[in-house]
Amino acid sequence: MRLPVFLLLLFLLASKAHAFQNDSIPDKRLNRVLTVGGVGYGATLLGLSQVWYKDQGFVGFSFFNDNAEWKQMDKAGHFYSTYQFSRIGNGLLKWAGVDTKRAAFWASVAGTGLLIPIEILDGFSPDFGFSYGDMIANTAGSAFYLGQDLLWNEQRIKPKLSFHQTSLAAQSPHLLGNGLAEELIKDYNGQTYWLSVDIHAFAKQSNFPKWLNLALGYGAQDMVRGRDFQNNQLGFDSYRQLYLGIDFDLSYIETDKKWLKTLLFILDGIHIPAPAFEFNSRKSKMHWFAY
Incomplete structure (x- = not known):
């Protein structure tokens, strides 16, 4: 599982870098954001796979419907998390010199994308499974951030x-x-x-x-x-x-x-x-x- 997750991380970083390569922005700042963010995120995924999933091991990929659990508090947590990831990402990209609209868009894409590998890991876990409810909540949180930016230019x-x-x-x-x-x-x-x-x-x-x-x-x-x-x-x-x-x-x-x-x-x-x-x-x- 480590190699596919690592390749997915590289793909996300490469896609973001390609999206900005023609823009006249401070390259050092953007590279710093992508590098530090990528290394930190990769280390987090590696640590999570060792601590959270090591004892469980991995099995064949499966889906899991957990929408009725915890009074949907976990779904509220997913919504909140991706919104905050989008908010933080937008701040970092704007600091790096990316224009306002593009920063909000790519930050929102990343907000959801950051949790996709974790959902995939859950899909291979014998104790969990890939939750479509989680993915909906993840996407909704990022979309809530981007929608407000497009509608009002503010949160x-x-x-x-x-x-x-x-x-x-x-x-x-x-x-x-x-x-x-x-x-x-x-x-x-x-x-x-x-x-x-x-x-x-x-x-x-x-x-x-x-x-x-x-x-x-x-x-x-x-x-x-x-x-x-x-x-x-x-x-x-x-x-x-x-x-x-x-x-x-x-x-x-x-x-x-x-x-x-x-x-x-x-x-x-x-x-x-x-x-x-x-x-x-x-x-x-x-x-x-x-x-």
Whole structure:
């Protein structure tokens, strides 16, 4: 599996380089982005294949329908990830001198493309399989970024993530993670995905605070297994959570300091704790610091 994945990586990098070769852009910057990104991505895939798939081994390629698992929280994670990959890639390509439209397009293509090898690895795994639901979510996240750029020349609706540790991880550490780093990725009970809506950009009202956004959140609770009947067998009644609250748009903060710009760029993908009202099938409630 290592060789096909490596060849696919080289193909993606070569295609991107060919797409830009006739443009009058700073070659050193673009080469740096492609080289560092390619090496880092290749190392990540190699490490993942050794750590995640080594003990399982590989079998014949198969498909797997996991759309009913985890209250679709994993699909929200795929959507969020490819959107952020596209956002980061767009920033890097623009820094390298690529024009705005082309940067957004190729960053969105890369956003989905970066996860294709991982989905293929899953397809050869005896414990998983190639999930078409994951691929749809991956494509949707990148398309959401590109669509807004084409429609408005800006991102008016930004996917964000918040996380807190839960006691449920101890109930199933092999699935939900053991320790903060693993739980951040695996424990869907502690994750909440948000859509931060830029009211100022839509309303065009100069007197409305630019930094104040409307936040729509989605989460789920009481999940120690993927499917509802599995949770019920273990005495857990999983349920969805919907949130309506506020968010802070840090992209409107102006600064000349590069380190602060970088920090604000990173934080703009995270939902900072803020007031939100939770709706669920059990008991709706107000959170003064929802995260």
